[in-house]
Amino acid sequence: xxxxxxxxxxxxxxxxxxxxxxxxxxxxxxxxxxxxxxxxxxxxxxxxxxxxxxxxxxxxxxxxxxx
Amino acid sequence: xxxxxxxxxxxxxxxxxxxxxxxxxxxxxxxxxxxxxxxxxxxxxxxxxxxxxxxxxxxxxxxxxxxxxxxxxxxxxxxxxxxxxxxxxxxxxxxxxxxxxxxxxxxxxxxxxxxxxxxxxxxxxxxxxxxxxxxxxxxxxxxxxxxxxxxxxxxxxxxxxxxxxxxxxxxxxxxxxxxxxxxxxxxxxxxxxxxxxxxxxxxxxxxxxxxxxxxxxxxxxxxxxxxxxxxxxxxxxxxxxxxxxx
Amino acid sequence: xxxxxxxxxxxxxxxxxxxxxxxxxxxxxxxxxxxxxxxxxxxxxxxxxxxxxxxxxxxxxxxxxxxxxxxxxxxxxxxxxxxxxxxxxxxxxxxxxxxxxxxxxxxxxxxxxxxxxxxxxxxxxxxxxxxxxxxxxxxxxxxxxxxxxxxxxxxxxxxxxxxxxxxxxxxxxxxxxxxxxxxxxxxxxxxxxxxxxxxxxxxxxxxxxxxxxxxxxxxxxxxxxxxxxxxxxxxxxxxxxxxxxxxxxxxxxxxxxxxxxxxxxxxxxxxxxxxxxxxxxxxxxxxxxxxxxxxxxxxxxxxxxxxxxxxxxxxxxxxxxxxxxxxxxxxxxxxxxxxxxxxxxxxxxxxxxxxxxxxxxxxxxxxxxxxxxxxxxxxxxxxxxxxxxxxxxxxxxxxxxxxxxxxxxxxxxxxxxxxxxxxxxxxxxxxxxxxxxxxxxxxxxxxxxxxxxxxxxxxxxxxxxxxxxxxxxxxxxxxxxxxxxxxxxxxxxxxxxxxxxxxxxxxxxxxxxxxxxxxxxxxxxxxxxxxxxxxxxxxxxxxxxxxxxxxxxxxxxxxxxxxxxxxxxxxxxxxxxxxxxxxxxxxxx
Ligand SMILES: [Fe+2]
Ligand SMILES: [Fe+2]
Ligand SMILES: [Fe+2]
Numbered sequence: 001x002x003x004x005x006x007x008x009x010x011x012x013x014x015x016x017x018x019x020x021x022x023x024x025x026x027x028x029x030x031x032x033x034x035x036x037x038x039x040x041x042x043x044x045x046x047x048x049x050x051x052x053x054x055x056x057x058x059x060x061x062x063x064x065x066x067x
Numbered sequence: 068x069x070x071x072x073x074x075x076x077x078x079x080x081x082x083x084x085x086x087x088x089x090x091x092x093x094x095x096x097x098x099x100x101x102x103x104x105x106x107x108x109x110x111x112x113x114x115x116x117x118x119x120x121x122x123x124x125x126x127x128x129x130x131x132x133x134x135x136x137x138x139x140x141x142x143x144x145x146x147x148x149x150x151x152x153x154x155x156x157x158x159x160x161x162x163x164x165x166x167x168x169x170x171x172x173x174x175x176x177x178x179x180x181x182x183x184x185x186x187x188x189x190x191x192x193x194x195x196x197x198x199x200x201x202x203x204x205x206x207x208x209x210x211x212x213x214x215x216x217x218x219x220x221x222x223x224x225x226x227x228x229x230x231x232x233x234x235x236x237x238x239x240x241x242x243x244x245x246x247x248x249x250x251x252x253x254x255x256x257x258x259x260x261x262x263x264x265x266x267x268x269x270x271x272x273x274x275x276x277x278x279x280x281x282x283x284x285x286x287x288x289x290x291x292x293x294x295x296x297x298x299x300x301x302x303x304x305x306x307x308x309x310x311x312x313x
Numbered sequence: 314x315x316x317x318x319x320x321x322x323x324x325x326x327x328x329x330x331x332x333x334x335x336x337x338x339x340x341x342x343x344x345x346x347x348x349x350x351x352x353x354x355x356x357x358x359x360x361x362x363x364x365x366x367x368x369x370x371x372x373x374x375x376x377x378x379x380x381x382x383x384x385x386x387x388x389x390x391x392x393x394x395x396x397x398x399x400x401x402x403x404x405x406x407x408x409x410x411x412x413x414x415x416x417x418x419x420x421x422x423x424x425x426x427x428x429x430x431x432x433x434x435x436x437x438x439x440x441x442x443x444x445x446x447x448x449x450x451x452x453x454x455x456x457x458x459x460x461x462x463x464x465x466x467x468x469x470x471x472x473x474x475x476x477x478x479x480x481x482x483x484x485x486x487x488x489x490x491x492x493x494x495x496x497x498x499x500x501x502x503x504x505x506x507x508x509x510x511x512x513x514x515x516x517x518x519x520x521x522x523x524x525x526x527x528x529x530x531x532x533x534x535x536x537x538x539x540x541x542x543x544x545x546x547x548x549x550x551x552x553x554x555x556x557x558x559x560x561x562x563x564x565x566x567x568x569x570x571x572x573x574x575x576x577x578x579x580x581x582x583x584x585x586x587x588x589x590x591x592x593x594x595x596x597x598x599x600x601x602x603x604x605x606x607x608x609x610x611x612x613x614x615x616x617x618x619x620x621x622x623x624x625x626x627x628x629x630x631x632x633x634x635x636x637x638x639x640x641x642x643x644x645x646x647x648x649x650x651x652x653x654x655x656x657x658x659x660x661x662x663x664x665x666x667x668x669x670x671x672x673x674x675x676x677x678x679x680x681x682x683x684x685x686x687x688x689x690x691x692x693x694x695x696x697x698x699x700x701x702x703x704x705x706x707x708x709x710x711x712x713x714x715x716x717x718x719x720x721x722x723x724x725x726x727x728x729x730x731x732x733x734x735x736x737x738x739x740x741x742x743x744x745x746x747x748x749x750x751x752x753x754x755x756x757x758x759x760x761x762x763x764x765x766x767x768x769x770x771x772x773x774x775x776x777x778x779x780x781x782x783x784x785x786x787x788x789x790x791x792x793x794x795x796x797x798x799x800x801x802x803x804x805x806x807x808x809x810x811x812x813x814x815x816x817x818x819x820x821x822x823x824x825x826x827x828x829x830x831x832x833x834x835x836x837x838x839x840x841x842x843x844x845x846x847x848x849x850x851x852x853x854x855x856x857x858x859x860x861x862x863x864x865x866x867x868x869x870x871x872x873x874x875x876x877x878x879x880x881x882x883x884x885x886x887x888x889x890x891x892x893x894x895x896x897x898x899x900x901x902x
Contacts, residue, residue, distance in 0.1 A: 046414055111869050120704055
């Protein structure tokens with residue numbers, strides 16, 4: 001785009017992601033595969049980590065050194 | 068930094084040209100094809116009508132280079148080497164568009180020219196190192212020689228245009244742009260490295276998770292049966308369903 | 314206040330954006346035409362910006378941004394499949410999860426950030442519902458059955474809908490990993506072509522072979538008594554392998570796969586007998602999968618006819634772009650009338666998502682109409698003229714319609730191959746006279762000339778003709794396919810006259826894939842065809858997409874001139890300008 005669109009605030013971004021995570025869990029709870037819930041919870045935690053590391057990509061390699 | 072860079076190119080080149088020459092040539096071909104498109108995009112975007120012809124010619128050069136490298140890759144790989152279907156179809160995978168904006172749109176005319184100058188000079192340097200270390204076979208060396216002539220022209224015209232564009236503000240402005248571009252290319256290199264490490268690490272983590280956590284879930288999982296099935300039941304109104312990601 | 318809806322397809326195959334205002338499609342375009350990456354799947358930021366510019370709007374004016382599928386359902390499918398195929402999915406799991414956890418799961422965030430729309434204005438259709446809507450709401454029927462068949466969406470790979478005044482009612486679906494599209498794609502990869510790109514090539518190659526592998530394919534893709542089908546999953550790996558779609562068992566069944574780029578020896582008189590036999594085997598494989606797909610689709614639409622009780626059928630999804638299969642469906646299928654719009658693939662999903670939100674959900678009044686695929690950008694004449702002058706191309710302005718058409722016809726009749734850039738760009742993969750390469754189809758060497766000088770296509774693929782409507786008798790379009798005439802979405806037998814006069818646009822098996830052009834739809838293009846008819850008796854042109862190998866259709870004026878400069882086209886007509894070949898100093902080298 002020729003001009004940058006208004007970016008959502010950090011808080012708004014986090015709330016959106018929480019909403020997505022909630023919708024995912026609710027969908028699984030309602031559907032025919034509720035047994036996936038525990039696994040998806042673990043994956044969401046990893047996903048949160050990945051999103052966090054993307055937001056601090058300059059120091060990410062140093063964080064990886066620790067883990 | 069220049070000497071360090073040259074040493075690094077020489078060192079990695081030793082391995083790359085020996086082990087996977089066709090791969091090297093294909094990746095050069097992709098890069099050239101990508102910069103051709105960056106240059107065509109600049110033709111479309113620039114306000115400086117006097118410079119368009121140069122960008123256009125430059126783009127055509129890069130496009131031709133991509134073809135030379137691709138041909139050479141085929142020769143080096145031999146008739147039986149398998150390309151991917153995508154590659155065979157000539158589909159491009161990369162160029163300077165980030166977030167829907169071309170390199171030119173992101174940088175603006177002056178920094179774009181500085182970018183072209185720096186990238187072209189780096190390429191000339193890189194090819195020079197390969198030639199000096201005698202890493203190239205005769206056929207590739209000949210191909211590179213044809214290309215190098217154009218690259219030198221790219222270096223000189225971009226420098227000339229950059230200086231001309233910065234005339235009003237003095238030579239310092241042009242130098243500033245070059246410095247900015249070098250720094251941002253360095254940063255991008257670092258971020259690429261960071262991303263690669265991240266990809267590697269998360270692959271390891273996910274593979275560990277796969278091996279350790281997934282097996283018990285295997286007991287529950289079934290692939291869907293073939294044949295027609297009823298559509299999923301929907302308790303929500305169409306409007307509610309539309310607003311949901313699930 | 315007008316209601317502004319932006320439909321978006323992205324992050325899988327062909328990204329596109331489509332803008333509707335109060336139930337009217339204002340603009341639609343594929344991202345690849347801007348980014349120049351063929352099948353570009355990235356968020357269609359530029360396409361969307363162009364759509365808004367076209368309507369004089371900005372991101373704040375968007376009331377609804379509708380993504381074409383439900384990402385979380387897709388995630389559920391991918392994750393549960395990984396688990397069900399443990400441990401074979403070991404390589405694909407980390408890749409898939411990286412892409413999903415770090416990125417695709419958060420599609421809402423990405424849409425909000427990329428398009429500058431408030432989060433509560435973002436909605437999500439379903440993949441197959443978007444396809445179905447793009448077919449039904451673009452179609453000519455008051456009510457119809459709608460069949461969607463593609464690789465896969467969220468779960469559905471084939472789905473049946475009933476379209477009518479009440480909207481789109483889902484009637485049933487076949488789910489992943491059983492997929493008509495993925496079987497065809499697996500065979501596309503088996504035959505050495507790029508998936509989602511090379512399917513046309515399989516279809517083109519099929520005409521050179523006989524389906525002697527049909528029995529083998531019937532074993533790996535069984536038709537079920539319920540009107541559905543089942544893949545034998547031991548032979549396919551699309552559901553667990555990160556890159557390869559078939560297993561060694563398929564290789565054991567069918568013989569070695571064709572390496573990408575292998576020469577096609579059937580057209581090469583100097584080829585050895587062994588090379589010819591190998592090419593014949595490849596063609597036979599292509600013929601077999603094509604024949605399998607046609608029979609499977611017939612089987613499926615017979616069920617669709619029974620289940621829906623409708624007389625007419627709309628088809629969508631990538632499989633619906635198989636023009637040869639569409640002919641069989643029209644000829645042998647139970648439906649009175651078919652409709653397939655040319656953006657049947659995922660690019661059309663953007664359009665369908667917006668249409669579903671407008672007509673299906675918001676309940677805006679809708680009535681059948683004649684679909685126009687020219688929904689994309691047009692070029693600004695002044696800017697083109699400037700560019701042409703700046704780059705030093707020879708250029709001639711022909712402001713009078715007659716002068717323009719006379720000149721173009723004269724060029725074509727003298728054997729020139731022309732680029733033809735007129736009006737708004739087409740949505741979908743077909744060039745329909747807006748971003749086309751044209752040539753006089755008569756003469757034995759036309760196809761070869763276009764191919765070697767411009768397109769560099771595989772020699773076994775045919776070219777298609779545009780034909781003025783009044784000469785529709787040049788092709789034998791089945792009555793049930795009458796609505797497909799304008800879109801090149803059906804192949805049919807060529808008349809003897811066309812076969813004799815214009816072999817370049819008739820395939821080896823005597824078929825052709827026509828575009829019938831009416832004066833009402835496209836007066837300029839029709840005028841050109843008419844002039845060809847006046848001069849030769851044949852109101853037809855060879856029409857192929859205006860792009861070089863591996864590139865998308867030309868978008869900007871620079872793309873058009875760059876293409877002219879990089880191949881041996883004789884001239885490009887952009888609006889009223891005739892741009893000739895550039896002198897050597899422009900080309901450098
Ligand atoms: Fe180059
Ligand atoms: Fe260069
Ligand atoms: Fe699809």
